[in-house]
Amino acid sequence: MSTYKLNYTDSFGNGDANTSLRSSNPENGFSDLSQSEKAVQELLTQQTPMQATDDHLIEFSEALRTVAKALRGSAEGKALAQAEAAEWKRRYELERSKNQDLLLPKAPLNGVCADESNSKGMDHLAKSARLHVQENNGKTGRSSLERICSHDVLQDGEANNSPNGCNNKLKRKASFKLSWGCKGQANDQHKKEIVSFESGNITTADRSSKQISLTWETNPQTVIIFTKPNSTSVRLLSVEMVRWLRDHKGLNVYVEPRVKAELLSESSSFDFVQTWEDDKEISLLHPKVDLVITLGGDGTVLWAASMFKGPVPPIVPFSMGSLGFMTPFHSEQYRDCLEAVLRGPISITLRHRLQCHIIRDKARHDYETEENTLVLNEVTIDRGISSYLTNLECYCDNSFVTCVQGDGLILSTTSGSTAYSLAAGGSMVHPQVPGILFTPICPHSLSFRPLILPDHVTVRVQVPFNSRSSAWVSFDGKGRKQLEAGDALVCSIAPWPVSTACQVESTHDFLRSIHDGLHWNLRKTQSSDGPRDT
Ligand SMILES: NC(=O)c1ccc[n+]([C@@H]2O[C@H](COP(=O)([O-])OP(=O)(O)OC[C@H]3O[C@@H](n4cnc5c(N)ncnc54)[C@H](O)[C@@H]3O)[C@@H](O)[C@H]2O)c1
Numbered sequence: 001m002s003t004y005k006l007n008y009t010d011s012f013g014n015g016d017a018n019t020s021l022r023s024s025n026p027e028n029g030f031s032d033l034s035q036s037e038k039a040v041q042e043l044l045t046q047q048t049p050m051q052a053t054d055d056h057l058i059e060f061s062e063a064l065r066t067v068a069k070a071l072r073g074s075a076e077g078k079a080l081a082q083a084e085a086a087e088w089k090r091r092y093e094l095e096r097s098k099n100q101d102l103l104l105p106k107a108p109l110n111g112v113c114a115d116e117s118n119s120k121g122m123d124h125l126a127k128s129a130r131l132h133v134q135e136n137n138g139k140t141g142r143s144s145l146e147r148i149c150s151h152d153v154l155q156d157g158e159a160n161n162s163p164n165g166c167n168n169k170l171k172r173k174a175s176f177k178l179s180w181g182c183k184g185q186a187n188d189q190h191k192k193e194i195v196s197f198e199s200g201n202i203t204t205a206d207r208s209s210k211q212i213s214l215t216w217e218t219n220p221q222t223v224i225i226f227t228k229p230n231s232t233s234v235r236l237l238s239v240e241m242v243r244w245l246r247d248h249k250g251l252n253v254y255v256e257p258r259v260k261a262e263l264l265s266e267s268s269s270f271d272f273v274q275t276w277e278d279d280k281e282i283s284l285l286h287p288k289v290d291l292v293i294t295l296g297g298d299g300t301v302l303w304a305a306s307m308f309k310g311p312v313p314p315i316v317p318f319s320m321g322s323l324g325f326m327t328p329f330h331s332e333q334y335r336d337c338l339e340a341v342l343r344g345p346i347s348i349t350l351r352h353r354l355q356c357h358i359i360r361d362k363a364r365h366d367y368e369t370e371e372n373t374l375v376l377n378e379v380t381i382d383r384g385i386s387s388y389l390t391n392l393e394c395y396c397d398n399s400f401v402t403c404v405q406g407d408g409l410i411l412s413t414t415s416g417s418t419a420y421s422l423a424a425g426g427s428m429v430h431p432q433v434p435g436i437l438f439t440p441i442c443p444h445s446l447s448f449r450p451l452i453l454p455d456h457v458t459v460r461v462q463v464p465f466n467s468r469s470s471a472w473v474s475f476d477g478k479g480r481k482q483l484e485a486g487d488a489l490v491c492s493i494a495p496w497p498v499s500t501a502c503q504v505e506s507t508h509d510f511l512r513s514i515h516d517g518l519h520w521n522l523r524k525t526q527s528s529d530g531p532r533d534t
């Protein structure tokens with residue numbers, strides 16, 4: 001005899017979704033539906049009406065219990081999500097207040113031309129410039145100097161040891177001034193306000209950041225040279241350049257320990273060249289160095305900038321690589337170029353950097369776990385060796401931006417816009433446009449478009465707790481670190497830009513790079529030989 005069981009399911013997916021009739025007779029199976037229906041009918045008619053009602057009540061109460069369970073689960077989930085959001089808000093505010101602490105006071109400073117210190121729109125550029133100028137002049141008010149000297153990031157032990165809170169060696173640095181103008185020094189058209197509110201009207205003044213010119217106030221005395229490793233041409237040039245800088249310009253020269261060994265292997269007369277023993281010492285060099293020279297490609301400029309965890313002396317990049325987006329100077333003419341730079345004034349490109357901080361979930365109550373990393377091009381969060389999609393929750397200040405599901409995300413400076421971000425479909429942006437590029441890498445979505453965010457925001461990228469895999473962060477293509485579920489990367493514009501000397505001026509150099517380096521929009525010109533509008 002056949003037996004049947006009726007399964008009912010609730011609407012929450014608990015149990016079997018279909019009502020099924022099972023037969024113990026394999027021959028019958030489910031094929032003979034009319035027979036099965038008959039059997040159901042028989043079964044139901046055998047039950048008293050009271051029994052059927054009881055069964056329904058029991059099933060109904062079970063369904064209600066399931067509903068209650070689902071509602072309880074959802075309420076608990078919401079509470080958890082709220083607690084998590086509150087925790088992130090707390091961390092974000094800590095990060096923001098920390099960033100604000102790093103910025104300088106707004107009081108007018110000696111050694112900065114009035115126009116610059118008044119410029120509100122260029123506030124943080126001016127602050128960064130003031131940072132250089134203050135240190136270089138060594139004649140600013142004590143309070144602001146103390147602030148610089150005691151700055152953790154500079155880690156200037158010598159400066160901190162000095163009785164007046166300021167290092168005497170700072171005075172040996174060449175001082176310079178930066179001026180902003182629309183048409184350069186000749187025009188003398190320094191800008192005051194970007195936006196003015198006179199008589200209740202909002203008007204924009206001429207832009208103030210078009211061209212920045214650096215004028216030495218005292219002669220530079222110390223240079224540091226960074227060179228691309230394993231290159232014979234770079235090695236030969238560095239030998240020649242070091243000697244020329246010493247013999248013809250009377251400068252103190254620092255090189256990396258590897259380069260000093262190379263120089264000494266050429267001749268013991270290179271004994272005068274200075275170097276450092278370990279990485280800690282390099283962080284003490286900024287207050288002594290007036291100028292940085294790089295011999296290599298863009299990677300060498302990135303390398304040189306990464307050596308300075310705070311302010312960076314102006315960089316003169318010589319092109320000895322194949323692309324050279326940030327290296328406008330030709331090495332064959334190094335003498336003329338350096339003469340011009342050392343004499344000044346020179347046009348510079350003030351390139352923003354991003355400061356990046358990883359916040360580990362397991363270090364929830366220990367905020368200061370990892371130090372900031374500064375990048376000149378970009379910070380990348382990608383899937384690394386994982387074959388799963390990355391899942392990255394992104395926030396801009398307190399607002400949710402999006403969830404990136406794909407190979408990853410690039411947070412780029414405008415200088416880095418022509419590097420990895422460009423390859424991932426981001427726009428090319430003039431390096432002096434302030435902003436953060438938000439460029440996804442292979443997003444699995446038809447509607448993702450890259451964004452450009454303003455320079456004052458803080459971006460947070462978090463690996464969600466339910467992510468299938470961890471993500472990997474790299475800084476200017478180096479120093480990979482793993483981000484586990486719950487970890488986050490917090491990123492904002494750093495107060496220490498990198499100034500690179502221009503061959504002509506910022507815009508000219510940028511356009512030359514995209515034309516010569518990338519062959520941007522190269523196309524045969526259409527001939528005039530054909531139909532025309534009449
Ligand atoms: N798919 C890609 O395009 C891709 C992938 C990984 C890294 N990168 C870039 O490489 C950079 C590291 O450079 P590297 O020299 O140490 O590595 P690398 O030797 O791998 O060179 C990368 C290339 O990027 C170029 N480059 C670097 N910075 C640039 C910039 N600001 N504008 C235009 N081109 C630039 C370099 O000239 C070089 O040709 C990273 O910051 C990242 O932007 C690009």
Ligand SMILES: Nc1ncnc2c1ncn2[C@@H]1O[C@H](COP(=O)(O)OP(=O)(O)OP(=O)(O)O)[C@@H](O)[C@H]1O
Nearest residue numbers: 226227228229296297298299300303321322323324
């Ligand atoms: N002083 C240095 N010490 C250690 N590594 C360096 C140094 N300078 C450059 N590098 C590294 O060497 C690599 C190549 O440098 P770079 O990009 O300057 O030369 P390149 O590859 O010949 O230039 P291009 O990419 O324009 O052809 C980069 O990854 C960079 O980080």
